[in-house]
Amino acid sequence: MRHKPIKTRYKNFTWPLFIILFVTSAISGCKGFGHLTRVETVYPKASFCEECHGDVCREWADSPHARAFTSSTFRMATHDYSFTDCLGCHAPEPALLATQAECRAISREEGVTCASCHLEESKMVGPLTPTGILAPHPVKVDENRHRNSQFCGRCHEGTFKEWADAKAEKKHTCQDCHMPPVKRRITQSDKPIPKLIVATEEITQQKKHTFGIYRELPDVEPFHVTVNRDGDVFTLALENNVPHALPTGDFGMRMVTVDISAVQANDEVVLIKRLELMKGLRTAIPPKCSASWSFSLPPGGAKAVRCVLSRSHVNSGEREELYHIEVPII
C-alpha cells in the first residue's frame, strides 16, 4: 500500500505559516524573550542578560558580587555552605520579591546576580528610561530605588548602619563611590538583530557595575593624613572621610593595614610601623573620625613620611594597595 505524504494535507497553509514564523523568530532572535524575566526551572542568568547588556555584565563578572557565592573564602567561612543564614545575601532571590534577602534555590553559583537587584514581577526594574524603539522584555522604571544606600543596606547591613549614623554634611551614597559614572548606551551587542533593535538607543549617563572602590571622587578626599612633630616623636593622624568605617563589612575578617614608612634621602623606603585595622579588634576607624600613631624616624632620618593603606588578607599577608600619601617632613 502506498503511503500518502502528510504535507499534502496542509498544502494551502504552508507559505503564510512559514512567513509568520520567520518574522517572529527574526524579531526574537529565534528564542523569544520570556526567559529573560521568568523564574522557572531556568533562572534568568547573567549570561542571558549579557547578550544585550554586555558592558554591564562584564563589569559585574569582575566584581565581588559575582564571586559572592563561589569564592573559596565564603565556602570555607560557611563550612561548605552549611550555615544557611549566610546564603540569603550571597545568592539572593530577586530583591524585590521578598522583604528580606533570601537564598535562591537554583543558580546559586552566580552569587549576587542581575536578577537579584533588577527583577520584579516578570519585569526588569531600573532607574533609566528605555530609549530604544523596542524593549524585548517588560521594563519598569523606578528612578529612586537603585540610587539610594538603603537598597545596598538590605545586605550590607553594618556598613549601611555606619553610613546612616555617619555625621557628614554631605553624604555620598554607596552608588556614588562604588559605582563610577559612565556615559554609554544601555545595551551593546554585535549580533545583527539586537544591534538593529538597540540602534536607536541614546547615550545616557549611567553607573558602572564594578562595585569596587572608586578612588577619584572630585570633591572628596577620602582619607586625610597629617604628621605632627614633637621633638623626635612624630604623630601621624589618619582621618577617615568616607561615610563608613575603615575597614567596613560585617563578615570575613576584613582588614586594612596602615604602613607608615620613612622615605629617606636616597629615595629608599624604610618601614617604620605596620598597623592593622579591623572592626573585630576595635581598631577600625569610624566615619569622620581619625586615629593617630606615634613613631620615631629610623636612623638616617627621612625627607618624607609615607602612609599606605592596603586591603590585606588576614592570614596570608597578601595586600592590595588602596591609597597612599606622602607627607614631607619640614
Place this chain on the structure above:
Amino acid sequence: MKPHSVRRFTAVEIVYHTIQLVLYLILLVSGGMVLLQRLFGVAIADLAVTVNIHRVTGFVLIAFIVQIIVISIFSENFRPLWETFADAFRWFYRDIVWLIKMSGHTFDSRVKLPPSGRFNPGQKLHLLVIYSLLLVYATTGLAMIFVPGALGPWVAHTICFAPSALFLAIHLFLSVVNPPTRKAIKGVVTGYVPLDYAQEHHPLWQKSADPVSHTSHVSLSAVMLATLASAAIVAGATWYVGFDRVKLKIIHIAHNNAREAFLPGMLISAHAKEPDAKQCTSCHDYLNSPPASKCLKCHQEILAVINNNQGYHGTLTGPCRTCHAEHKGLRADITSLDIKVFNHDKTRYALEGKHRGLECKSCHKQLNKNNEPTKTKFIGIAFETCMDCHQNPHLDTKDNHDCLSCHNMDGWTRKQLFFDHVRNCKYKLKGEHIAISCEKCHITTYKENGVKEVKLINIGSACKDCHKDVHDGQMNNACDVCHSENGWKGRHLLFDHNQHSSSKLDALHARVSCNLCHLPDKDKIVRYTPLPRQCDTCHTDIVDFMNGNLPDGNAGADPHAGRVACVDCHTTDVAKQLPHQYAEKCEDCHNPRYYGLYFDWEKSIARGMKSRLSLIKSLEENDNGQRERITAKVNVAEKIGFHNIQLSKRLLEDNSPQP
C-alpha cells in the same frame, strides 16, 4: 561282782575326779603357758586367749566344786565324797612313819613301810595339798580379778604353781607310769581295783588271809626313767630356744626375783624410767588395789589440784586406774583422753573465743631446753597470764601488762580489739587515721623466731614522725595549714590559693588540679614557687594550635592568633563558661550575627566528629593504619576545637593533611 576285784570308788567319785582332773589340767597347762610366756617369752598361744581360757576354766572349776558341795548336802549318793575327804584328815602315828620311810623306800625297796588303809598317807597328803592349793587358787584367783592391782594374790597364785605342778607330776607318775602302782588306775576308771592289789597296798582296808610280807611301792628304774625323760624335755627345749638365751633369761629372772612371772605388761616409758619402777610396792599394795596416794606421791600437781577441788581432776572421784590403767606397754598412752569430746570447761581454764578452735598441742606442749616443743603435756600448763603461752609482741611494754585491757579471746585483729584510740590514748585519731591499719604507724617488725614486734609507744604525734615531707621542707612543717586528717587532696585540702598564696586564682583556675600548673622538678618534688601568669606559659599547646603549628609542620594560623588575647574569649570569673557565653564573646567583637555563627560552627564540628567516630567504628582492624591515622586526627581536632576552627574542620574531613 568280779571275784578278783574290789570296788574302790563310787560312780560319783569317778565322775567328780575325772571332771576335776580335766579342769585342773587345763588350768595348770594354761597357767604354765602364761608363766612360760612371761618368764621366758615363749609364746605357744596368744597370751590373752590363754589368760581368758585360764580365767573361764577357773570359774568353771570353782562353780563345779561349789555345785558338788551344794548337791552333796541334799544327796546321799554324794556322801562318799565327804568320807573320802574326811579320810585325808585321819592321821595316825604309822602314817607319819610311812611318810618318813617313803623317801628311803623309793631308793631301796627293802625299807619296809607300815600298812595303810583305803588311802595311804601319800594319797592323803596329796589330797590335802590339792585342796589347800585349790582353796588358795580360788581365793587368790578371784582376788586377782575383783581386787585389781593387789600384789599379794598375784604372788600367791603364781607361787602355787610350783607345788601344783610337782604334786600333779607325782600323782600322774604313780598312777600312770610307776609299774607297782599303775594297776590302781583301773580304780578311777571302772571303780574296781584288783583284790590282790588292794590287799597288798591297802592291807588295813582289805584284810588279807595271807598278808604280803613285803611290797614294793616305787620302781626306782621308773623314777630314773621319768627323771631322765623330764631332763631330756627340758634340755631339748633349752636347745631349741638357745642355751645362752635361756641362761640370760634365768639370770634376768633371778635378778628380778621372777617379777615377770606376775607382770601383766610393761610400764609406760615415763614410769619405767623412774628409779623405783622395779619395786612393785612403789605403786602396789599386797592386799589392796594400788592406792591413789601412791600415784599422787609423785604426781604432786594432781594432788594439789585434787586437794583444792580445782581443775578437771578436782572434779573426779575414784581411783586413778579408772582412767589411767598401767602395764599397757612401754609406748602406751594411758592418759585415756579423747580430745574430741573432752570438755575443757571442766578444767580450771575454760576456753573462750579463738582458744576453742585450737589444737591441744598449741598450748599443751612440753618444751625442752631449747624451747622446742617435744611432746604433749596436759597437766601443769601455766595459764595465769597470757604470756604463759603468748609472746609479747609489743615493744617497750612490760610483759606483765594487762593484755585483756585491749584484747579479748576472739582474735587479735582490729575488729576484736577493745582498745579505742580516742578513749584510751592521748593521741586521738581523726579522719583518715581512723581507717588505716595500725601497722602504718605502729611499725611491725619480725623477730628471728617469727614473732611480731610492734612499736606502741614513743611514736610521736607530729606529722613528720610518720609522714614523709613531700614538699621537701618548703612549708616549714606547717602541715595543718593546708592538710587535715580527713585527706590529703581534693576537697579535703584546706589550702586556699587565694588565702594562703600571694597569687590569687580566678574562678576559671580555682578548680584546676594543682599538679597541672605546679610540675615536679627533676627530683620529683613540686616547688610551689610563683608561676608566670601569662596564659601561654601553661597552655603552650593551645598557642601552637592557634598558630597552626602541628608536629609535622604549619597548617595555617587562625585569624585570631596574635591579634586576640585569650581573655577576650575566655571569661576568667566563671569556672565553666557556657556555649552561649562564648557566643556572646563572638558577638561582642563582631556583630550579632556571629552569635548564631558560633553555634553553626559548633554543630558542624560536632557533626564532623560524630561522622569520623562512626567511620572509625566501621573500619576493620587491619587497614594499614588508616584507623589509627583517623583516630589521631580526631583526637587533635578535639583538642584544637575553636582555637583554629579551619584546622579542626580540615582534620575532620576525608582528605585532610596528616596531623
